[in-house]
Amino acid sequence: MNSIVAQERIIALRKKRSAQDLRFKYYGFIAMCLALAVLVFLLYSIFSRGFSAFQKTTILLEINYDQEVLKLTPDSTDQEIEKGKFFKVKKNALNNVFENLSKSDAKLIKKLFSTNIDKEIKNYYIDNPSVLNSTQKLWVTAHSNVDQMLKGNSRRDVPEDRRKLNDIQLSFIDQLVEEDRIQKEFNNFFFTRADSRHPEIAGIAGSFMGSLLTLFVVFILSFPIAIGASVYLEEFAPKNKLTELIEVNISNLAAVPSIVFGLLGLGVLLNVFGFPRSTPLVGGTVLALMTLPTIIIACRASLKAVPPSIKEGALAIGATKSQAVFHHVVPLALPGTLTGTIIGLAQALGETAPLIMIGMVAFIPNIPTGITEPSASLPVQIFLWVESAERGFQEKSAAAIMIILLFLFMMNALAVYLRNRFEKKW
Amino acid sequence: MVENNNTKISAKDVDVFYSEKQALNKISMDIKEKEVTALIGPSGCGKSTFLRCINRMNDLIEICKVTGSIKVDNEEIISSSTDVVSLRSKIGMVFQKPNPFPKSIFDNVAYGPSIHGLADTKSDLENIVITSLKKAGLYNEVKDRLNEPGTSLSGGQQQRLCIARAIAVNPEIILMDEPCSALDPIATAIIEELIDELRLNYTIIIVTHSMQQAARVSQKTCFFHLGELIESGETNKIFTNPDNTKTQDYITGRFG
Numbered sequence: 200m201n202s203i204v205a206q207e208r209i210i211a212l213r214k215k216r217s218a219q220d221l222r223f224k225y226y227g228f229i230a231m232c233l234a235l236a237v238l239v240f241l242l243y244s245i246f247s248r249g250f251s252a253f254q255k256t257t258i259l260l261e262i263n264y265d266q267e268v269l270k271l272t273p274d275s276t277d278q279e280i281e282k283g284k285f286f287k288v289k290k291n292a293l294n295n296v297f298e299n300l301s302k303s304d305a306k307l308i309k310k311l312f313s314t315n316i317d318k319e320i321k322n323y324y325i326d327n328p329s330v331l332n333s334t335q336k337l338w339v340t341a342h343s344n345v346d347q348m349l350k351g352n353s354r355r356d357v358p359e360d361r362r363k364l365n366d367i368q369l370s371f372i373d374q375l376v377e378e379d380r381i382q383k384e385f386n387n388f389f390f391t392r393a394d395s396r397h398p399e400i401a402g403i404a405g406s407f408m409g410s411l412l413t414l415f416v417v418f419i420l421s422f423p424i425a426i427g428a429s430v431y432l433e434e435f436a437p438k439n440k441l442t443e444l445i446e447v448n449i450s451n452l453a454a455v456p457s458i459v460f461g462l463l464g465l466g467v468l469l470n471v472f473g474f475p476r477s478t479p480l481v482g483g484t485v486l487a488l489m490t491l492p493t494i495i496i497a498c499r500a501s502l503k504a505v506p507p508s509i510k511e512g513a514l515a516i517g518a519t520k521s522q523a524v525f526h527h528v529v530p531l532a533l534p535g536t537l538t539g540t541i542i543g544l545a546q547a548l549g550e551t552a553p554l555i556m557i558g559m560v561a562f563i564p565n566i567p568t569g570i571t572e573p574s575a576s577l578p579v580q581i582f583l584w585v586e587s588a589e590r591g592f593q594e595k596s597a598a599a600i601m602i603i604l605l606f607l608f609m610m611n612a613l614a615v616y617l618r619n620r621f622e623k624k625w
Numbered sequence: 626m627v628e629n630n631n632t633k634i635s636a637k638d639v640d641v642f643y644s645e646k647q648a649l650n651k652i653s654m655d656i657k658e659k660e661v662t663a664l665i666g667p668s669g670c671g672k673s674t675f676l677r678c679i680n681r682m683n684d685l686i687e688i689c690k691v692t693g694s695i696k697v698d699n700e701e702i703i704s705s706s707t708d709v710v711s712l713r714s715k716i717g718m719v720f721q722k723p724n725p726f727p728k729s730i731f732d733n734v735a736y737g738p739s740i741h742g743l744a745d746t747k748s749d750l751e752n753i754v755i756t757s758l759k760k761a762g763l764y765n766e767v768k769d770r771l772n773e774p775g776t777s778l779s780g781g782q783q784q785r786l787c788i789a790r791a792i793a794v795n796p797e798i799i800l801m802d803e804p805c806s807a808l809d810p811i812a813t814a815i816i817e818e819l820i821d822e823l824r825l826n827y828t829i830i831i832v833t834h835s836m837q838q839a840a841r842v843s844q845k846t847c848f849f850h851l852g853e854l855i856e857s858g859e860t861n862k863i864f865t866n867p868d869n870t871k872t873q874d875y876i877t878g879r880f881g
Binding site: 531 | 680682685687710711712713714717718720722724725726727736737740741787790791793794
């Protein structure tokens with residue numbers, strides 16, 4: 200009798216256990232679906248906003264490269280060309296966009312174009328000096344307001360006083376569209392230019408270069424130091440209270456908010472050592488300090504993962520300790536250390552707060568060429584663009600986020616590749 | 626068999642402590658040249674610990690403390706002034722689990738000679754590698770693929786590669802820490818034959834769990850129990866007519 204009751208209890212318990220198992224499986228599945236949904240939503244919102252930034256609007260303009268107006272001759276030197284009166288040529292061209300324009304209409308027309316088109320007209324002449332005294336049809340960049348209106352990012356059905364473009368300008372645009380004198384083309388400026396006050400000619404080349412230079416500094420500083428520190432701690436350091444304290448504090452440092460490192464950079468690197476402000480050198484140094492603990496922890500983990508039997512084998516045939524470590528343990532740990540370093544670099548790439556503290560948030564309209572030149576960086580550039588009121592910058596910031604995500608994705612792919620390629624099995 | 630009386634290793638009152646715990650208690654023994662000495666005993670009896678004292682591998686364990694005296698060729702090795710690197714080049718070691726470096730077969734064997742500077746030229750090095758592989762009875766199996774990774778070999782071949790690696794640096798003594806425990810019976814038989822050949826040139830100390838193996842390969846046997854050396858002597862005598870009842874109980878399988 201008793202044994203039957205016990206039997207039933209066991210069966211009931213078994214059912215309960217398998218139901219528990221199943222329930223947990225579903226919980227996990229639901230959690231994963233939620234995470235995926237959030238990720239898809241995030242990517243969708245970024246991509247749908249950012250894609251239009253890869254195109255710019257251009258307007259066809261008839262430009263008369265008149266010798267008299269330009270004050271140039273076919274024999275002019277480069278310096279003279281630099282001083283040529285291209286703005287006058289531009290003015291003439293703008294006045295003739297439509298026939299019989301009144302003065303006030305001409306002013307409104309002018310605002311449909313980017314302020315940068317003098318340079319485009321000049322650059323075209325520099326590339327083709329033979330156009331002197333001829334009339335050329337040139338696609339020049341439209342103003343961001345026009346660009347945004349045509350891309351549908353700003354609405355035209357709002358009252359006139361709440362629009363950047365008034366009714367007359369809209370009718371001009373409509374006329375240009377009708378006459379096929381306005382088009383969208385690939386936005387090369389976005390990839391070749393640095394930041395600008397004008398959204399239509401602002402690009403990420405400057406901040407991308409800045410990020411690259413900063414990462415270079417981070418790598419140069421943190422990789423050797425991290426390898427040295429982790430090899431010492433893992434293989435050579437005596438296990439005593441002091442090294443224990445150091446180990447605990449490396450973990451603690453990894454958790455220090457990044458802005459604290461920014462303050463350190465400001466207080467010590469800029470104010471005490473006089474590093475040049477806003478440069479990849481100081482930004483990279485600060486980020487290297489920030490990522491060092493992470494990289495050291497990753498390096499130590501990969502050194503620990505090398506089976507001790509390899510080191511013992513080397514020691515047993517009379518290798519010195521450093522030979523055993525550097526001939527056998529470090530090479531085997533290298534894929535892991537590289538992966539850890541790249542993960543650390545990826546963390547540094549996305550970091551904004553410390554860079555703001557050391558002045559990399561400044562408006563830098565040039566592409567930096569060295570680590571001691573002022574420069575921006577990608578995340579700070581996004582921060583600056585998101586902050587600015589002009590609608591043209593909104594799509595730019597989304598596009599810049601796409602670029603930084605791509606950059607991060609590529610770095611992680613490289614890490615995975617290196618790990619799979621060089622990892623040795625034993 | 627010609628008896629020789631040259632003592633190669635002489636241990637006296639060796640104590641080993643792991644922190645507070647005593648692992649070996651006053652071990653004294655003499656090990657003769659060019660003989661196989663087997664250390665047997667139940668798990669945790671300290672036989673591996675003793676083996677690792679002889680080439681100072683216990684140094685790697687931070688909490689391990691060794692006192693007493695071990696003399697190799699009448700030179701004290703348990704002292705802080707001992708040159709551990711030259712000691713280990715004189716005493717090779719083969720581990721329980723084959724541990725070839727994740728490098729080519731050639732590089733595995735060549736590593737020792739090259740760090741010790743035993744070969745002046747490349748062909749010298751090649752000679753050493755080939756001779757060592759031949760001595761380890763592996764050459765014929767691997768001569769066509771010396772550049773393949775050592776880890777691609779079978780377990781028994783890997784273990785013989787480790788033996789070749791050990792003898793490439795011209796040791797006089799080879800320590801073997803349960804060299805066959807990870808191998809199948811056929812690979813074990815090959816290694817045992819090899820040990821029998823190596824005995825002609827090397828002094829061999831082998832730790833083993835298998836009493837049959839000890840009986841097959843060794844001339845002398847030492848029985849350890851709970852950190853103490855219970856009995857040592859001729860293998861024949863230990864296995865047929867031990868003095869101590871504990872030894873008797875162990876070899877007849879009553880415990881351990």
